[in-house]
Amino acid sequence: MLPISFEFYPPKTDEQREQLDRSVRKLKAYAPEFMSVTFGAGGSTLSHTPETVQHLRGSHGMVGVPHLTCVGGSREEIRHLLKLYRALGCNRIVALRGDLPSGMARSGDLRYANELVALIRQEHDDYFHIEVAAYPETHPQAEHAQADLRHFKLKVDAGASSAITQYFYNTDAYFRFVDDVRALGMDIPIIPGIMPIANFNQLRRFSEACGAEIPRWIVQRLRALGDDAEAIRDFAADVVAQLCERLIAGGAPGLHFYTLNLAKPTQAILQRLG
Numbered sequence: 177m178l179p180i181s182f183e184f185y186p187p188k189t190d191e192q193r194e195q196l197d198r199s200v201r202k203l204k205a206y207a208p209e210f211m212s213v214t215f216g217a218g219g220s221t222l223s224h225t226p227e228t229v230q231h232l233r234g235s236h237g238m239v240g241v242p243h244l245t246c247v248g249g250s251r252e253e254i255r256h257l258l259k260l261y262r263a264l265g266c267n268r269i270v271a272l273r274g275d276l277p278s279g280m281a282r283s284g285d286l287r288y289a290n291e292l293v294a295l296i297r298q299e300h301d302d303y304f305h306i307e308v309a310a311y312p313e314t315h316p317q318a319e320h321a322q323a324d325l326r327h328f329k330l331k332v333d334a335g336a337s338s339a340i341t342q343y344f345y346n347t348d349a350y351f352r353f354v355d356d357v358r359a360l361g362m363d364i365p366i367i368p369g370i371m372p373i374a375n376f377n378q379l380r381r382f383s384e385a386c387g388a389e390i391p392r393w394i395v396q397r398l399r400a401l402g403d404d405a406e407a408i409r410d411f412a413a414d415v416v417a418q419l420c421e422r423l424i425a426g427g428a429p430g431l432h433f434y435t436l437n438l439a440k441p442t443q444a445i446l447q448r449l450g
């Protein structure tokens with residue numbers, strides 16, 4: 177069976193905690209390889225990420241995997257978190273630069289994710305399986321695609337074990353990216369990040385910020401469906417399930433779902449994939 181994984185954000189309120197628990201209970205049924213928990217750059221979810229990872233591991237028996245961002249943090253803070261995660265039994269981590277919340281001036285000791293990967297490898301050898309981020313449609317701050325690819329290679333050379341991509345709705349971008357990575361001699365698995373389409377306006381905002389393209393035909397079809405929530409849900413699940421089918425047929429080594437802490441949109445896709 178193809179490995180799948182689910183990503184959650186750390187809840188901050190009781191209501192959000194209950195929602196996370198409901199979603200985790202439903203998504204557990206798909207036997208994910210791991211469930212990861214995002215981390216707010218600059219420390220905005222500092223205390224909530226370890227707590228949520230511990231909760232996934234202790235209360236749900238899942239392989240909880242923390243994300244760790246370096247921008248805005250000091251080396252000491254990063255070292256402290258790595259120690260804490262080892263103590264919690266985590267041997268897998270998603271290592272990122274992160275984006276500072278607007279208005280936050282703190283720049284931190286490390287500038288780019290490759291420096292974080294290097295620090296983890298220097299201080300913890302091969303203890304952690306390190307996932308890094310990849311951008312089939314190019315990171316929005318990169319000068320151009322080739323520069324972004326060179327920067328991606330810095331993370332692999334520093335010791336990344338595998339990569340999870342930013343979400344995309346265009347499989348050509350993913351397959352071309354994998355070809356380019358292989359042509360540069362990198363052989364780590366590149367796992368597609370899958371974003372279910374649940375709330376279109378929210379997705380449009382995310383996509384503008386992270387540089388992911390929503391194809392015009394999808395936007396037009398969603399517009400045509402107006403307020404028909406059921407038709408929108410069916411169309412969105414069909415589109416993303418077909419994307420996953422093409423990725424699997426083309427040799428993708430796994431699928432990582434950005435759940436936004438909701439089970440239903442991801443379940444609808446997985447049900448279609450059988």
Ligand code: FAD
Nearest residue numbers: 214215217243272273274288289309315317318324327342
């Ligand atoms: P980097 O790999 O450091 O790249 C950032 C930019 O700098 C790119 O444009 C790159 O081309 C350029 N660059 C890289 N290295 C160099 C260098 N040495 N010299 C010059 N330029 C360089 N954000 C969060 O805040 N919390 C999360 O939990 C989180 N989880 C994520 C999970 C996944 C799977 C993905 C794909 C993204 C996630 N993000 C998260 C978003 C991510 O932090 C942002 O996309 C961020 O802008 C870049 O992070 P990165 O690790 O890719 O950075």
